Amino acid sequence: MSTETIDWGKLGFSYMKTDFSYISYYKDGQWDEGKLVEENTITIAQSATALHYGQQCFEGLKAYRAKDGSIQLFRPDENAKRMNRSNERIMMPELPVEKFIDACMQVVKANERFVPPYGTGATLYLRPFLIGVGDNLGVRPAPEYLFCVFCAPVGPYFKGGLAPVNFMTSDFDRAAPYGTGAAKVGGNYAGSLMPHEEAVKKGFADCIYLDPATHTKIEEVGAANFFGITKDDKFITPKSPSILPSITKYSLMHIAKEYLGMDVEERDVLVDNLDEFKEAGACGTAAVITPIGGISHKGNLHVFHSETEVGPVTKKLYDTLYGIQFGDVEAPEGWIYKVK
Ligand SMILES: *Cc1c(COP(=O)(O)O)cnc(C)c1O
Numbered sequence: 001m002s003t004e005t006i007d008w009g010k011l012g013f014s015y016m017k018t019d020f021s022y023i024s025y026y027k028d029g030q031w032d033e034g035k036l037v038e039e040n041t042i043t044i045a046q047s048a049t050a051l052h053y054g055q056q057c058f059e060g061l062k063a064y065r066a067k068d069g070s071i072q073l074f075r076p077d078e079n080a081k082r083m084n085r086s087n088e089r090i091m092m093p094e095l096p097v098e099k100f101i102d103a104c105m106q107v108v109k110a111n112e113r114f115v116p117p118y119g120t121g122a123t124l125y126l127r128p129f130l131i132g133v134g135d136n137l138g139v140r141p142a143p144e145y146l147f148c149v150f151c152a153p154v155g156p157y158f159k160g161g162l163a164p165v166n167f168m169t170s171d172f173d174r175a176a177p178y179g180t181g182a183a184k185v186g187g188n189y190a191g192s193l194m195p196h197e198e199a200v201k202k203g204f205a206d207c208i209y210l211d212p213a214t215h216t217k218i219e220e221v222g223a224a225n226f227f228g229i230t231k232d233d234k235f236i237t238p239k240s241p242s243i244l245p246s247i248t249k250y251s252l253m254h255i256a257k258e259y260l261g262m263d264v265e266e267r268d269v270l271v272d273n274l275d276e277f278k279e280a281g282a283c284g285t286a287a288v289i290t291p292i293g294g295i296s297h298k299g300n301l302h303v304f305h306s307e308t309e310v311g312p313v314t315k316k317l318y319d320t321l322y323g324i325q326f327g328d329v330e331a332p333e334g335w336i337y338k339v340k
Pocket residue numbers: 060184220222223224225244245246247248249283284285286
């Protein structure tokens with residue numbers, strides 16, 4: 001397909017076939033060389049653990065086109081390390097960090113014509129995943145594994161860019177207190193489809209998950225992390241073993257502290273004490289920062305800064321992160337990997 005017909009500024013967050021993806025197989029205790037392939041399908045055993053027991057994990061990161069035309073990745077080493085924490089949790093083999101980064105680089109280079117131009121706000125989204133394959137029947141780790149990275153050019157995850165959206169708390173949980181919430185494993189997401197659908201039907205962008213043990217504390221905003229800005233300008237984000245540790249969130253904590261001179265705290269965020277925040281947002285690779293207009297809890301809508309305008313602190317955080325990711329603001333050492 002020709003990329004000339006793509007309207008880069010109008011891309012949503014959806015799949016588009018690109019030219020190449022990367023595949024590597026793990027057999028007899030080792031990974032093969034790995035290679036780029038043109039097809040966007042895979043053939044696996046009917047009895048693969050990935051299909052029956054959810055033995056699979058994934059990552060998400062983006063390639064950004066800078067002003068000078070070069071392409072860069074944002075903290076891919078952190079995605080590689082997180083994938084290995086997921087692998088460990090569900091008994092899948094370790095994937096060397098260098099192999100993960102090399103696979104991402106190869107996929108970006110091979111699909112360079114799909115990396116959106118600078119200034120469109122669009123990026124090339126990379127989706128690495130690792131799954132258990134091979135013949136197996138009982139509940140046990142798979143005999144073989146497959147690691148793949150594919151990509152698609154994407155625009156903003158929530159429509160409207162930096163326009164605030166509203167969320168509602170869910171009565172469902174996405175993860176158990178000491179379950180797999182901190183691992184990016186597929187099993188956490190099938191169960192989120194219904195609460196998501198319920199929230200959308202009621203006119204919200206997505207649902208907010210509370211802590212599974214007491215349902216009194218905010219944990220996640222759909223598949224993004226939560227942050228709030230207190231009236232005295234502290235950056236607050238929830239701490240819990242069932243939250244997926246967002247690389248965007250940890251990057252924002254660093255930016256808040258080192259670039260904006262704010263105090264930063266990871267601690268409980270009580271859903272009955274939202275008054276402590278003057279602004280709030282959701283953050284993640286796909287969402288970047290999505291300002292939270294309001295949160296509906298037990299039928300009452302709590303509005304933060306505004307339902308229509310982004311707050312000034314959230315805007316500063318967004319501009320700094322976005323600037324770093326696209327190469328316009330100097331990044332902390334080691335955050336940017338140039339694709340060469
Ligand atoms: C991937 C993900 C995030 C965001 O993580 P980033 O590393 O910032 O992309 C947040 N919450 C959930 C549940 C996720 O799956």
